[in-house]
Amino acid sequence: xxxxxxxxQQFNINSMANQQAQLTNTQAKISSGKKYLTxxxxxxxxxxxxxxxxxxxxxTQYQENIAAANxxxxxxxxxxxxxxxxxxxxxxxxxxxxxxxxxSTISRNAIxxxxxxxxxxxxxxxxxxxxxxxxIFAGTKSTTMPYSKIVADPNAxxxxxxxPSFVYEGxxxxxxxxxxxxxxxTDGDPGHAVFGSTQDGTSVFDAIKKFTxxxxxxxxxxxTLKQIDDALVRVTTVHASIGARQNALDRQKATNDDFxxxxxTALSNVADLDMADAITKxxxxxTSLQAAQQSFAKVQGMSLFKYL
Amino acid sequence: MPSGILGTALTGLMAFxxxxxxxxxxxxxxxxxxxxxxDTNLMSNPSSITGAGNFVxxxxxxxxxxxxxxxxxxxxIRSSASSLGDASAFQAMTAQVDNLLADPESGMSNAIKSFFxxxxxxxxxxxxxxxxxxxxxxxxxxxxxxxxxSSRLDTLRAQNNAKMQESVDKINSFTQNIAxxxxxxxxxxxxxxxxxxxxxxxxxxxxxxxxxxxxDVATLARPDGSIDVFIGQGQALISGDxxxxxxxxxxxxxxxxxxxxxxxxxxxxxFSSGALAGAIKFRDQxxxxxxQQLGLVAxxxxxxxxxxxTQGIDLNGASGKAMFTFEPEQIxxxxxIGNAGGYIKATFDSATLNQMQASDYLLDYAAxxxxxxxxxxxxxxMLPTGGLPTTVDGxxxxxxxxxxxxxxFIIRPTYLAARNxxxxxxxxxxxxxxxxxxxxxxxTNALALAGLENQGILFGGNTLAQTYQTLVAKVGSSAxxxxxxxxxxxxxxxxxxxxxxxxAGVNLDEEAANLIKFQNAYQASxxxxxxxxSLFDSLLGAIR
Numbered sequence: 072x073x074x075x076x077x078x079x080q081q082f083n084i085n086s087m088a089n090q091q092a093q094l095t096n097t098q099a100k101i102s103s104g105k106k107y108l109t110x111x112x113x114x115x116x117x118x119x120x121x122x123x124x125x126x127x128x129x130x131t132q133y134q135e136n137i138a139a140a141n142x143x144x145x146x147x148x149x150x151x152x153x154x155x156x157x158x159x160x161x162x163x164x165x166x167x168x169x170x171x172x173x174x175s176t177i178s179r180n181a182i183x184x185x186x187x188x189x190x191x192x193x194x195x196x197x198x199x200x201x202x203x204x205x206x207i208f209a210g211t212k213s214t215t216m217p218y219s220k221i222v223a224d225p226n227a228x229x230x231x232x233x234x235p236s237f238v239y240e241g242x243x244x245x246x247x248x249x250x251x252x253x254x255x256x257t258d259g260d261p262g263h264a265v266f267g268s269t270q271d272g273t274s275v276f277d278a279i280k281k282f283t284x285x286x287x288x289x290x291x292x293x294x295t296l297k298q299i300d301d302a303l304v305r306v307t308t309v310h311a312s313i314g315a316r317q318n319a320l321d322r323q324k325a326t327n328d329d330f331x332x333x334x335x336t337a338l339s340n341v342a343d344l345d346m347a348d349a350i351t352k353x354x355x356x357x358t359s360l361q362a363a364q365q366s367f368a369k370v371q372g373m374s375l376f377k378y379l
Numbered sequence: 380m381p382s383g384i385l386g387t388a389l390t391g392l393m394a395f396x397x398x399x400x401x402x403x404x405x406x407x408x409x410x411x412x413x414x415x416x417x418d419t420n421l422m423s424n425p426s427s428i429t430g431a432g433n434f435v436x437x438x439x440x441x442x443x444x445x446x447x448x449x450x451x452x453x454x455x456i457r458s459s460a461s462s463l464g465d466a467s468a469f470q471a472m473t474a475q476v477d478n479l480l481a482d483p484e485s486g487m488s489n490a491i492k493s494f495f496x497x498x499x500x501x502x503x504x505x506x507x508x509x510x511x512x513x514x515x516x517x518x519x520x521x522x523x524x525x526x527x528x529s530s531r532l533d534t535l536r537a538q539n540n541a542k543m544q545e546s547v548d549k550i551n552s553f554t555q556n557i558a559x560x561x562x563x564x565x566x567x568x569x570x571x572x573x574x575x576x577x578x579x580x581x582x583x584x585x586x587x588x589x590x591x592x593x594x595d596v597a598t599l600a601r602p603d604g605s606i607d608v609f610i611g612q613g614q615a616l617i618s619g620d621x622x623x624x625x626x627x628x629x630x631x632x633x634x635x636x637x638x639x640x641x642x643x644x645x646x647x648x649x650f651s652s653g654a655l656a657g658a659i660k661f662r663d664q665x666x667x668x669x670x671q672q673l674g675l676v677a678x679x680x681x682x683x684x685x686x687x688x689t690q691g692i693d694l695n696g697a698s699g700k701a702m703f704t705f706e707p708e709q710i711x712x713x714x715x716i717g718n719a720g721g722y723i724k725a726t727f728d729s730a731t732l733n734q735m736q737a738s739d740y741l742l743d744y745a746a747x748x749x750x751x752x753x754x755x756x757x758x759x760x761m762l763p764t765g766g767l768p769t770t771v772d773g774x775x776x777x778x779x780x781x782x783x784x785x786x787x788f789i790i791r792p793t794y795l796a797a798r799n800x801x802x803x804x805x806x807x808x809x810x811x812x813x814x815x816x817x818x819x820x821x822x823t824n825a826l827a828l829a830g831l832e833n834q835g836i837l838f839g840g841n842t843l844a845q846t847y848q849t850l851v852a853k854v855g856s857s858a859x860x861x862x863x864x865x866x867x868x869x870x871x872x873x874x875x876x877x878x879x880x881x882x883a884g885v886n887l888d889e890e891a892a893n894l895i896k897f898q899n900a901y902q903a904s905x906x907x908x909x910x911x912x913s914l915f916d917s918l919l920g921a922i923r
Contacts (some may be wrong), residue, residue, distance in 0.1 A: 075884020077410050078877055085873070110481035111474065111862055114855030118848045121488055125844050128492050129832065193831045205506055205820060211813070213506055213820030242818045245825060248503050252833060255826070267757055371729075375891035 083367045090360040097353045099219070106344045116341045123338040128325045133250050137324050138198055140248045140258040141255050144320070145206055150199045153311045154265070157193050158303045161186065161279065165296040168286050176289050184284035190279045194218055194237075209241030210261030213244050217241035217262040218269075220274070235274040250323045256316055265309050267302060275302035293372045383435065384911040390438030391904035396420050397441045398897040405885045413585030415446035415883040417577055419669025429665045446577040447879050447883040454585055454598070456879055457591035459872040462650035462776050464592035466868040468546075468657030468915065470861035472539055473665050477858035479531050480669070480851050487676065487847055490524035497834040501812050502825035511694075511807035518702055518802035529797035532670050539658050540627075540637050544654040545637065546593045547627045553590040554608070554622040557583055561605035562620045568604035575604070594653035611649030614641060631716045636662075665857050667794075671737035671755070673852040674793030677800045678727060678735065679837045679846065681705065684828065686729045691811030691824030699811025699824070705799040709776060712742075713789040723767075726775045735773030736838055740790040744782045751776075 103141045103318055110117030168182045197208050197218045205213035241262050247255035267274035278298035285291040398419040400623045408414040424437035458638050480486045497517035500510040547733050560583045567576045583606065590596060590608070596616060608617040616623055630636035639647045639655065650656050681703035689920035691699040710725035723742060727735070737754030748766060751760040774792050804810065813821035837846045 073881050073889075074886060075416075075880040076887040078880030082873070082877070109477055110851055110855035111477045111858030114859050117855045118852035121481075121851060122844070124483075124488070125492060125848075128496070132499045136432070136499065139503050203504070203507060209820065211816060211818035211821035213818075215819075223381055242816060242819060242821070244816055244818065244823075245507070246820055246822050248822075249499065249826060249829060322831050362785050366851045366881065375888040379891060379895070 080371070083363065083370075084183050087360065087363050089368065090356060090363060091238060094353065094356045094360060097349055097356060101346070101349050101353065104344050104346075106342055118340040120338055123341065125335050127331055127334050127338065129252075130331050134324060134327050134331075136248050137250045137320050137327070138248065140256055141317065141320050143201060143207065143258045144317050146199070146201055147315070150196050150207065151265070151306060151313065154193060154196050154306050154348050155303065157189055157196070158275065158299065160307060161189055162296070162303065163190075165282060165291070166297060168282075168291045169293055169296055179286045179289055179291070181349050183283045186279055186283045186286065190283070193221075193266075193275060193279070194220055197262055206241065207259050208262035208265060210259075210263075211244040211246055211346065212240070212242040213238050213246075220276070236280060237269045237274060238379070239263055239266075239274070251327065252321065254302055254323060256319060256323075262314075265306060267289065267305060273301075274306075277364070278302055367376070384914070385908060387436065388904045388907035388911065390424065390440060391907070392901060393902065394419075394439045395897045395901040397444075399894060399901070401444055402890050402893050402897060406887065409885040409887060413575065413581050413588070414885070415448055415581050416885050417446050418507035419444050420528075432869075443574060444577065445575070446581065448580070448584075449879075449882055452875070452879050452882055453588075455875040456588050456872075457596065458652075459868065459875040460588050460592040461595035463868040463872040464654035465652045465660070466861065466865040467596075467656040468542060468654040469661050469665075470858070470865040472535060472542075473659070473854070473858045474663040475671055476532070476536055476665055477854050478872040479528065479535075480673075480854055481846075485528070485531070485671070486851070487524060487528055488844075488851075490521045491676075491680070491844060491847065492735045494521040495829060496824065498829045498832075501810060502822045505812040505822040505825055506819050508807055511810050511812075514810055515802075515804060515807050518757070518804065521680070522703060522800045522802040525673070525797040526799045529670065529677075529795075532666060532673070533798070536635070536666060538744035539662055543637055543639070543655060543658045544627050546653075546658065547625045550590060550593050550616075550655070550914050551624050553586050553593075554617050554624075557586050557590065557606070557608065558617050558620050559801060560586070561617070562786075565601075565605045565619070580604075591653065593654045594650050595656070601868045610641075611646060614646060614649060616641075625627050668737065668755075669850060669854055670797070671739070671793045672846065672853070674796035674798075675735060675737040675837065676797070676843055676850070677848050678793055678796040679732060680707070680831075680843055681731050681796070681800050682727050682729050683831050683836045683843075685730075687827050687831065688811050689823065690814070691827075692813045692815060692817040692821075693811040694808040694819060696811075696817050700804065700809060702802060702804050704803050705796060706801055707799070710790060710792045711799075714790070715787045715789070718788075719782045719784035720780065721786050721788075722779040723788045723790070724777050724779050725790070725792065727759060728770045728773050728775045731770060731773045732839070733773070733836060733838060734776050735792060737793050738772075739794055740772075740774075740792070742776065742788040742790055744786045744788075746785075749778075770908075792827050818867040855917050 096108065100106070107113050107116060164182050164185060168179055198216050199207050201207050206217050207213075208235065209215055209217040217239055219238055219240065221238060237261055243261050243263055245257040245261060246259060246260045249255050263269075263274075267278075268275065269277065278295065278301075282291060282295045282299065285295055398421070399415050401419040405416055408716075418462060420442045421439050422442035424440050425527075426434040429435055466772070469741045478485075483489050494514075494517045497510070497514040501514045507524045513709075560579055563581050564576055564583065567579070568574075571726075587596070587598065588607070594610055594616075597609045597613075599609070601607060601619065605619050606617070607615060607619065610616050614623075626640040627637050628640055630638045638645050639659075647659060685703060687703040688699040688702045693699055712723045712725050714723075721744065734751065736755060740755050740760070741752040741754055743750045743752070749762055751762055751771065752758070753760055753772065753779055762769055762771070766778070768775065770776075772792075774790070776790065810825075812823075812825035813819070814823040816823075832844070835842055835845075837843065841849065
């Protein structure tokens with residue numbers, strides 16, 4: 072076959088330039104750790120890795136939501152433990168007050184005054200605020216103080232069933248937090264679900280108020296004390312549901328963690344460079360480039376004109 | 380016959396001198412682009428008849444100096460140059476779009492993600508002013524990022540237009556030079572015969588190959604040596620000494636499109652290969668669809684978000700306002716040049732957002748009725764009886780003023796959406812996180828807003844992110860195909876060049892060997908002259 076003198080030179084230069092380009096490409100991949108430098112190298116991998124990154128970011132956001140919900144439920148739980156202790160103390164004192172044996176008017180008055188103290192303590196618990204300054208038992212009206220005590224006119228006559236002197240100004244709506252693709256969890260409970268309704272007079276405060284009045288009148292009834300028991304049942308029910316929600320959050324968190332790890336593995340398989348493979352490739356590309364350079368230098372020197 | 384010997388030897392000297400001259404010309408042009416190796420063709424002179432009836436030879440003569448030329452190889456070079464020009468123009472531009480869209484920093488991916496993160500932030504903490512402030516800023520970042528990516532695409536469009544202009548200018552300069560060479564070649568070969576102006580022919584072949592790199596051409600040789608060049612279905616680009624000039628102008632229907640004119644006629648669709656075709660292909664197959672699809676994401680995000688946001692209540696107790704606007708208008712409608720008036724208005728139809736497609740629409744008006752064509756697939760969209768107003772493919776089209784006569788309008792729901800989107804809410808209190816309750820801690824609406832991220836609200840049931848990923852994958856595939864086709868075309872072009880090089884290229888070893896051969900022959904002829912002189916001397920000596 073006949074060959075021209077100029078073409079092989081150009082051909083060799085082209086092929087060395089190609090090898091250099093490949094070497095640079097491999098080197099860029101090694102230094103960036105990416106399997107593909109541009110999406111065009113593998114369009115479907117590029118689309119997959121965008122999708123994976125998107126899923127990872129979204130699930131990481133859910134983990135943050137879970138942390139926030141957990142923190143809020145934890146705060147509520149502490150408050151409710153306190154509420155439970157307080158109501159139990161009320162029950163204890165109430166039973167003492169109701170029992171006939173050795174209860175003087177004086178000791179019933181002492182119990183009544185402790186009842187008033189505990190009622191105020193419960194009120195402050197019902198108005199607990201979180202680190203953001205939001206009232207945790209106000210439902211979605213989280214900047215409004217949910218419970219307020221309206222001090223009755225001291226001159227007014229004490230009636231048998233006192234007019235409601237406590238008002239709930241929070242909302243009855245719960246806030247749902249997204250913790251998984253199709254999963255939301257409420258991050259708190261509105262006050263009326265925990266402490267009872269002030270509107271129809273069935274709240275724990277109304278019960279205490281009523282029982283205190285009975286104590287002061289020296290005729291405490293088991294019937295009224297039963298209302299305090301009911302309040303405790305309501306609180307423990309909510310308390311249990313918080314536990315259930317915290318468990319659900321933990322499970323969701325674990326699921327999300329698994330998902331993130333799996334997706335990261337998938338992303339890594341699609342997008343991360345196999346270093347050993349790349350370095351082997353780099354070595355072989357280097358060798359072939361050197362070979363091309365050496366043979367080029369040798370062949371270039373050959374010409375019949377040298378011998379004329 | 381001593382004079383016969385001397386004369387014959389002289390013809391040899393002349394012929395071998397000419398041969399060596401050709402060889403030295405070959406050597407001198409070893410690196411000349413487009414040069415074809417030349418051969419000196421020798422032919423023996425007609426012999427004379429002696430008195431005894433013998434034929435005696437009369438030496439040699441240079442019959443012709445020809446170049447090694449193969450029509451097939453040269454047409455191969457031209458066609459492969461066209462394909463290569465096409466592939467490299469397409470690849471260079473497509474790679475830029477590919478990098479732009481896929482890069483997490485320059486693409487939309489991160490901005491969309493951060494925006495929805497901030498919406499999630501508000502939904503999990505609706506009373507927090509910082510969270511609301513972050514969402515307001517992220518919305519602005521998102522709309523700005525849409526604007527930036529869109530303007531980068533516009534920059535690429537300008538770059539592509541500049542490349543088209545460059546191709547057109549080069550084509551015009553090549554055709555001028557080829558027409559000029561045609562004139563020279565015709566005048567030199569007009570006498571007929573076998574002699575040809577080799578160097579001029581080489582130059583013209585080289586110019587033709589360069590021309591073919593920009594536009595695919597067919598050639599037809601004329602008897603006078605000049606060559607006619609055609610594009611497409613036989614439109615003459617060069618006819619002998621005359622050539623047609625190409626011109627790049629704005630399209631009459633779409634001011635953003637460029638059209639190639641020849642003698643005033645649109646020839647944009649008349650060529651399928653070459654750099655000019657590559658640039659048009661890039662525009663039609665990559666750039667425009669990318670801009671449409673990006674706009675679909677922008678329009679989708681803006682509309683879907685506004686729909687939900689306006690249903691909510693903000694911290695001031697007011698109904699939510701639109702978070703995103705499209706300025707100066709939701710859907711631009713362009714009147715074609717030469718329209719008989721008329722004013723058409725188009726808006727997004729939020730209820731049928733999932734039917735919106737990444738396409739322009741052509742609305743034609745004639746004899747009192749409208750026809751609508753979706754330009755992405757050239758499908759005629761049925762309009763209800765009575766025509767406008769109507770809602771098709773997620774857009775409302777209304778007629779404000781009817782045209783006085785035949786007119787056409789281009790409706791671009793998505794093409795400019797990424798350029799025109801703007802986040803307008805600046806007050807963090809104006810984020811409508813609550814539903815009708817209006818409570819400060821109510822996050823129901825924010826939750827719905829955050830939920831948009833995972834909903835298949837766009838065409839084909841795709842989410843916003845999926846629609847964007849489809850765009851990245853589409854451009855990636857085009858870029859991948861462009862890379863593959865570029866390396867294939869490079870290889871083919873190299874093969875054609877190699878074929879030409881091995882046929883017509885100069886090999887120095889061969890020339891050196893030829894030089895030795897001709898030198899030997901020249902020296903031999905010189906010896907013959909010396910011998911004929913000594914013959915004459917000995918004859919003189921004999922009679923002295």
